[in-house]
Each structure stands twice: as C-alpha cells, then as structure tokens.
Amino acid sequence: MLKVENITKYYGDHLAVDHLSFEVKDGEIFGLLGANGAGKTTTFRMIMGLLEPTEGEITLDGKKIDYSVTDKIGFVTEERSLMTKMTVVDQLLYYGILKGMQEKDILAALDEWLERFKITEYKNRKIKELSKGNQQKIQFISAVINHPCLLILDEPFTGLDPINVEMFKEAILELKKEGCSIIFSSHQMEHIELFCEKLMILVKGKPVIEGYLKEIKRNYQKKNIFIRGDVEKKELEKIKGVVSVEKTAGEFIVKIASETDVDRVFKAVSKNKITKFVVEEPSLNEIFIAKVGEAYDE
Amino acid sequence: MTSKFWYLTGLSLKKKIKTKWFFIANILLAILIIGLINVDSIIQFFGGDFDQKTEIVLLNETNYSNIDQTFENYIQEYKQLLTTEYEASIEVYSGNQQNLEKELVDTDKIGIVFSNNEDNYLEAKVISDQKIDTMVYQLLVQVLSATKTEVAMSLTDIDLEELEKINTPVTIDRIILDDASQNEDENMSLIMGTVFPTVILPFFMLVLFLIQMIGTEINEEKSTRSMEIIISNVSPKVHFFSKVLASNVFVITQGILLILYAGIGLFLRNLLATGTNITGSITTEFSEIWQTLVETGFVDQLVYVIPITLILMILSFIAYSLVAGILASMTVNMEDFQQIQTPIIMISLVGYYLAIMAGMFEGSIFIRILSYIPFLSCLLSPALLVIGQINIFDSLISIAVLIVFLYFTIKYGLRIYKVGILNYSTDKMWHRLFKAARNKDV
Numbered sequence: 001m002l003k004v005e006n007i008t009k010y011y012g013d014h015l016a017v018d019h020l021s022f023e024v025k026d027g028e029i030f031g032l033l034g035a036n037g038a039g040k041t042t043t044f045r046m047i048m049g050l051l052e053p054t055e056g057e058i059t060l061d062g063k064k065i066d067y068s069v070t071d072k073i074g075f076v077t078e079e080r081s082l083m084t085k086m087t088v089v090d091q092l093l094y095y096g097i098l099k100g101m102q103e104k105d106i107l108a109a110l111d112e113w114l115e116r117f118k119i120t121e122y123k124n125r126k127i128k129e130l131s132k133g134n135q136q137k138i139q140f141i142s143a144v145i146n147h148p149c150l151l152i153l154d155e156p157f158t159g160l161d162p163i164n165v166e167m168f169k170e171a172i173l174e175l176k177k178e179g180c181s182i183i184f185s186s187h188q189m190e191h192i193e194l195f196c197e198k199l200m201i202l203v204k205g206k207p208v209i210e211g212y213l214k215e216i217k218r219n220y221q222k223k224n225i226f227i228r229g230d231v232e233k234k235e236l237e238k239i240k241g242v243v244s245v246e247k248t249a250g251e252f253i254v255k256i257a258s259e260t261d262v263d264r265v266f267k268a269v270s271k272n273k274i275t276k277f278v279v280e281e282p283s284l285n286e287i288f289i290a291k292v293g294e295a296y297d298e
Numbered sequence: 299m300t301s302k303f304w305y306l307t308g309l310s311l312k313k314k315i316k317t318k319w320f321f322i323a324n325i326l327l328a329i330l331i332i333g334l335i336n337v338d339s340i341i342q343f344f345g346g347d348f349d350q351k352t353e354i355v356l357l358n359e360t361n362y363s364n365i366d367q368t369f370e371n372y373i374q375e376y377k378q379l380l381t382t383e384y385e386a387s388i389e390v391y392s393g394n395q396q397n398l399e400k401e402l403v404d405t406d407k408i409g410i411v412f413s414n415n416e417d418n419y420l421e422a423k424v425i426s427d428q429k430i431d432t433m434v435y436q437l438l439v440q441v442l443s444a445t446k447t448e449v450a451m452s453l454t455d456i457d458l459e460e461l462e463k464i465n466t467p468v469t470i471d472r473i474i475l476d477d478a479s480q481n482e483d484e485n486m487s488l489i490m491g492t493v494f495p496t497v498i499l500p501f502f503m504l505v506l507f508l509i510q511m512i513g514t515e516i517n518e519e520k521s522t523r524s525m526e527i528i529i530s531n532v533s534p535k536v537h538f539f540s541k542v543l544a545s546n547v548f549v550i551t552q553g554i555l556l557i558l559y560a561g562i563g564l565f566l567r568n569l570l571a572t573g574t575n576i577t578g579s580i581t582t583e584f585s586e587i588w589q590t591l592v593e594t595g596f597v598d599q600l601v602y603v604i605p606i607t608l609i610l611m612i613l614s615f616i617a618y619s620l621v622a623g624i625l626a627s628m629t630v631n632m633e634d635f636q637q638i639q640t641p642i643i644m645i646s647l648v649g650y651y652l653a654i655m656a657g658m659f660e661g662s663i664f665i666r667i668l669s670y671i672p673f674l675s676c677l678l679s680p681a682l683l684v685i686g687q688i689n690i691f692d693s694l695i696s697i698a699v700l701i702v703f704l705y706f707t708i709k710y711g712l713r714i715y716k717v718g719i720l721n722y723s724t725d726k727m728w729h730r731l732f733k734a735a736r737n738k739d740v
Binding site: 045048049050051067070071073075077079080081082083084085094095097098099100142 | 302305306309518519522523524525526527528529530531532533720
C-alpha cells in the first residue's frame with residue numbers, strides 16, 4: 001500500500017505541492033488529476049524518490065521510499081522515456097537490470113509481453129524505427145516487466161488507437177487483480193471514470209476534490225436532466241435553478257444548479273407530453289472543468 | 299547497487315566501442331599514424347622525379363679567374379647540410395648577362411652572375427625562370443658568402459694554409475658548473491620543442507574524445523527523458539561515476555590503441571628498410587635512439603618525467619570528465635552542450651599551445667604559475683620539466699592542485715549533477731548551476 005502523508009514541496013519560494021495526503025491500497029487504481037502545472041509530476045517524482053519532499057513522508061508497504069524500494073515501482077512517464085537509438089531488447093534489458101532483474105527473466109517476460117501486444121517482430125528493431133503507438137507499448141512493458149507492486153501511469157494511452165487502448169486496459173486491469181497499486185493520471189476523463197474508484201483533483205498543488213468517484217459525483221450538486229418530449233427550449237430556460245439547456249439528437253440536456261431543482265423542472269415539463277425524463281450525475285469532465293475553473297478564478 | 303554501477307559502466311563502454319563510428323575512426327587513425335611514420339616510403343612507392351640535378355650556369359664578370367672552382371668546392375662542402383641527396387652541375391658561361399637571361403627562360407637552370415662592387419668585393423646575381431626551392435636557395439646564399447670570403451682573403455697576403463685554419467670551425471669545450479644540469483645539452487630545448495608537442499598531440503585528441511563521449515551520453519539520456527527512469531533505480535552518484543569511469547577507460551583504451559598503431563608503423567618502417575632481418579633492425583634502431591637519448595641526458599629525466607606525466611594525464615582525464623559531465627547535466631539538448639563544451643576545449647587548446655611554445659618562456663614566473671593550473675598543468679608541466687624550466691617540486695605542486703580541484707569538483711559537482719539531470723529549464727543556466735552548487739540538501 002502506498003501512503004502519502006501530508007507532503008509539501010517547495011522549489012525555492014514556489015510552492016509546488018501543498019500538504020497532500022492520500023492512500024492507494026493494494027489492487028486499487030487511484031486517479032490523480034489536475035491541470036498542467038498542478039503538481040502531479042512533482043508528486044510522482046517524490047513517490048519515485050527522485051525528489052525529497054520539503055515536509056511529509058511517503059511509504060510503500062510501510063517502508064520509506066529509497067533505492068531498495070524503487071525496484072518494485074513501475075513508471076510510465078507522460079513523455080516517452082526511451083533511448084531511441086537502442087533496440088527494443090537492449091532497452092528492456094537496460095531498464096530491467098536497473099530494476100534488479102536477471103537477464104534471463106527479462107528476456108522471458110519480454111517475449112510474453114511482445115506476444116501479448118502483437119509486436120514480436122520488433123524485438124530487435126531500434127526504438128526510433130517504431131511507430132508512436134508501438135513505442136508506447138515498449139514504454140509500458142518497461143514499466144511492468146518487473147511485476148511492480150506500485151505502478152504510476154501518466155497519460156499511458158498517448159498515441160494509441162482504440163484497439164491498442166483496449167489491450168492496455170486489459171493489461172492494467174490484470175495488474176490490478178494481481179494486487180498492484182496503480183496511480184493513474186490522464187486528461188481524458190472517460191479513462192479515469194473507467195478505471196478509478198478513488199481520485200483526487202489538484203489545483204496549484206492542493207487537492208480541490210478527493211474521494212471515491214461515486215461519492216464525488218453524488219455529492220456534486222449540479223445534475224443533468226435528459227428530457228425528450230413536447231417542450232420548448234425557452235420554456236426550460238425560464239425555470240428557476242436551470243443553468244443551461246442544450247439540444248442534441250432530439251432531446252434536451254438541462255443542467256441544474258442543485259439536486260433540489262429536479263422537482264421544479266419535472267413539475268414544469270410534466271404539463272406537456274414527455275417521453276423521457278432522466279436525471280443523471282454529471283460527467284467527471286464537467287466536475288473537473290467546474291472545479292479547476294473555480295479554483296483558477298479565485 | 300554495486301552491480302548496477304558495473305552494469306552501467308559496461309553498457310556505456312559497449313555503446314562507445316561496439317559502434318561503426320569507433321571502428322571506422324580507428325581504421326582511419328591506424329592508416330594515418332602508420333602512413334605518417336612511413337611517409338617517405340609511401341612517397342617513393344608512388345614514384346616521381348627525386349634525383350633531379352640542379353644545373354648552375356656561372357657568368358664571371360670579375361677579374362678572379364678561379365671563381366668557378368671555388369664556388370664548386372663550396373657547393374660540395376655545403377650540400378652535406380641538406381637532408382636529402384643533392385647534386386649540382388656547374389657550367390661556365392662565356393656570354394653576357396642579357397644572353398644568359400634569354401638562355402634561362404623556360405628552363406630549371408639557375409644563373410649566377412659574379413661581379414665586383416665599388417669596393418672591389420665580390421657580389422652576385424641569382425637568376426632563374428621560376429622560384430627556387432628554399433633549401434637550394436639557402437645553400438646558394440651560404441656558398442656565395444663563403445666564396446666571397448675566400449676571394450677577399452686571397453687578395454690579402456694570407457697564405458692558403460693560414461686561410462684553411464681561419465675557415466676551420468671553432469673548437470668549443472662545453473663546461474657546465476651546475477651538477478644537476480651536467481647531462482643536459484643545449485639542443486635539448488630544441489629537441490623537446492618539436493618532439494614533445496608531437497607526443498602530447500594524441501593526449502589533446504583523447505581529451506576531445508572524452509568530453510564528447512561523456513557529454514553526448516548524459517545529454518542523450520536526458521533529452522530522451524530516460525533519465526527519470528534511470529535515476530529512479532540508481533542514485534545520481536552511481537550514474538555519474540559510472541559515466542566518468544567508462545569515459546576514462548574508453549580514452550585510455552583508445553590511447554593504448556594509438557600506441558599500438560605507432561608500434562605497427564615503426565615495425566613496418568623497419569621491415570621496409572631492412573627486408574627480412576626485422577628483429578635485428580628494430581633492435582639496432584632502438585639502440586641508436588636510446589643512445590641518443592642517453593647522450594642528451596633525456597633518459598635520466600624519464601625516470602621521473604614519465605610517472606609525473608602519467609599521473610597528471612590520468613588526473614586531468616578525470617577532471618575533464620567530471621567537468622564535462624557536470625556541465626552536460628545542466629543542458630537540455632546537444633546544441634546546448636556543444637556551446638558549453640567550447641570553454642573546456644579552449645582551455646585545453648591553450649595548454650597545448652603553451653606546451654608547444656614552452657621553450658620560449660625561459661624564466662617566466664607567469665608560465666610557471668600557469669603550469670600549476672588544472673587542465674593546463676597536464677600539458678604544460680611535463681613540457682617545462684623536460685626542458686628544465688621547472689623542477690620536480692613544481693610538478694608535484696601541479697599534482698597537488700589537481701587533487702584539490704578534483705575534491706571540490708566532486709563535492710560541489712555532485713550537487714549540481716543531481717539537480718541538473720532532472721531539470722529541463724532552459725533559462726539562466728549558470729545561475730541554476732551556482733544555485734545547485736550552494737544547495738547542501740541535494
């Protein structure tokens with residue numbers, strides 16, 4: 001289990017991370033979100049032991065993170081961390097040995113992963129000769145080849161087509177099943193919603209939202225109502241509590257400020273002929289934009 | 299962590315040695331070194347007009363009848379000074395200067411017109427269609443001067459025997475009062491002024507290889523963002539010292555290869571010179587070289603010059619690799635590194651030229667102080683030591699200064715390195731560098 005306790009990081013006078021705490025249990029996927037410059041990379045670097053927190057402590061299975069622990073951590077960085085002049089096999093041997101693995105174990109695991117990702121023919125090719133998607137697969141393999149107990153995935157789906165995204169999803173869920181703690185970061189909120197039970201949104205190094213995804217959505221006051229029927233847009237916009245109305249594919253999406261406004265909207269439209277009236281929780285994307293936007297406005 | 303250190307060192311070496319670049323560069327270096335050592339054989343192999351005689355046409359407009367004979371005698375005497383075999387034929391011309399000039403047009407002949415000046419002394423005109431070879435021209439100047447002297451002397455009452463005595467070179471009995479300098483020869487400065495720079499040229503070249511190797515490697519790992527993965531598994535200290543060790547092993551290996559190529563060159567030279575008796579000829583040639591070195595007192599000096607030079611060179615290699623590595627850690631791309639390595643190369647170049655010109659700075663305190671400065675000392679100190687301008691104590695000071703420099707470079711350099719390798723900021727590099735050096739927490 002990864003435990004981040006009250007960590008703060010200053011770069012000179014600049015506060016990059018401000019009293020951050022969270023836990024990622026074994027077999028759990030934790031989403032760490034934030035706009036650019038929110039402090040995600042600094043947090044990852046502190047977890048990897050690359051940076052020392054100014055305050056606070058990070059432990060993995062109760063041990064402070066040092067070079068005896070980092071061998072069991074896998075890291076897929078946002079930008080590709082591959083030596084492009086090396087061949088695939090040399091690159092993976094390089095990273096594998098640095099993680100304390102034996103050469104024969106690396107080669108055996110590599111063959112399995114190449115087979116799984118359907119890129120066996122690239123084993124002896126130079127990385128620079130590979131497509132972006134295939135390079136991303138190699139980067140992913142380099143992070144998981146040692147069966148890590150903690151895996152950090154920073155934008156892991158960059159450059160992948162939908163088929164390869166599915167392959168990655170399966171692999172990530174399998175690692176989760178094996179008990180690997182995973183920290184997942186992405187700007188594509190649908191991926192976060194798919195994987196993460198728990199998440200945190202950072203703004204200027206500080207969490208603005210944290211907790212289980214379901215609770216976050218439930219607690220978020222603004223809801224969306226999907227209405228299909230004999231109603232006019234202007235009519236809907238006049239209802240108290242309605243924030244905005246959008247018309248898409250023959251139905252209206254009515255955004256309301258609070259859950260308490262649902263009854264008012266229902267009463268207003270029920271006078272007409274209505275074939276659909278569904279109240280849905282907002283998407284994570286909406287919550288992210290609203291919360292991060294609010295924080296920037298402050 | 300120890301096995302990771304050796305793995306990283308081995309990988310760096312493998313990346314450098316198992317490349318086409320290393321293979322091609324060494325083939326070219328071998329060809330170049332072996333070729334230079336055997337350049338005379340190569341020139342002769344391709345053939346050419348090597349035994350061309352100089353035809354000299356003499357026009358005597360003076361009253362001295364034997365001038366052509368005197369001139370020819372001096373030609374025979376002075377031609378020994380030329381390194382190559384030289385032959386000249388002399389022909390006496392009976393016409394006037396105008397006709398002689400016409401005759402020389404479109405030929406390689408050299409015309410010499412002797413005449414008397416106002417004081418009745420000999421003067422000469424040297425006429426040719428094209429420019430004359432510098433060595434031949436120098437020979438002619440010496441021969442003409444000697445001819446003038448002899449003609450002038452013969453006009454006085456000095457008899458021939460007396461004249462010969464006057465012309466005999468002066469006998470010099472050389473006495474040196476300082477015991478330490480007894481075995482040194484005045485020619486030593488001249489020998490070391492030319493021989494030593496040739497010996498240290500490969501060192502200068504290896505320094506360039508070293509700077510390039512360590513800089514390129516660190517820069518490549520940083521610019522591809524592999525550094526985060528690497529440093530999350532090995533400490534910056536292990537990473538840095540593995541690069542330093544690998545680059546030093548690489549240049550020492552390259553240095554040994556250069557010596558090997560020179561050995562092959564000498565072997566071939568002997569083979570070409572003596573045909574089958576290879577061992578005997580090498581032994582003879584080295585015996586001659588050794589004898590010359592013993593006579594000039596150079597061998598006595600080698601006992602301490604070689605260890606001092608080797609220590610200075612190895613410590614300087616380490617210093618160069620440390621500084622190049624630290625600077626490379628602060629750069630974000632190869633262009634930045636190319637710019638930042640320029641000052642190091644310039645310093646090395648200054649040391650090289652100062653070592654070449656070492657003989658010109660007799661007694662200079664400034665040059666003595668420069669020989670203590672790291673990066674310059676490895677080139678300058680041995681050069682000054684060999685020509686006797688500094689003593690062993692000065693060289694030991696250079697070594698001590700270099701060791702102190704290495705201590706502080708490691709102490710503050712590691713701080714910079716640890717910050718630099720994960721920093722991708724492009725502004726105010728020197729500011730970041732000094733700030734990182736002051737930061738004790740990293």
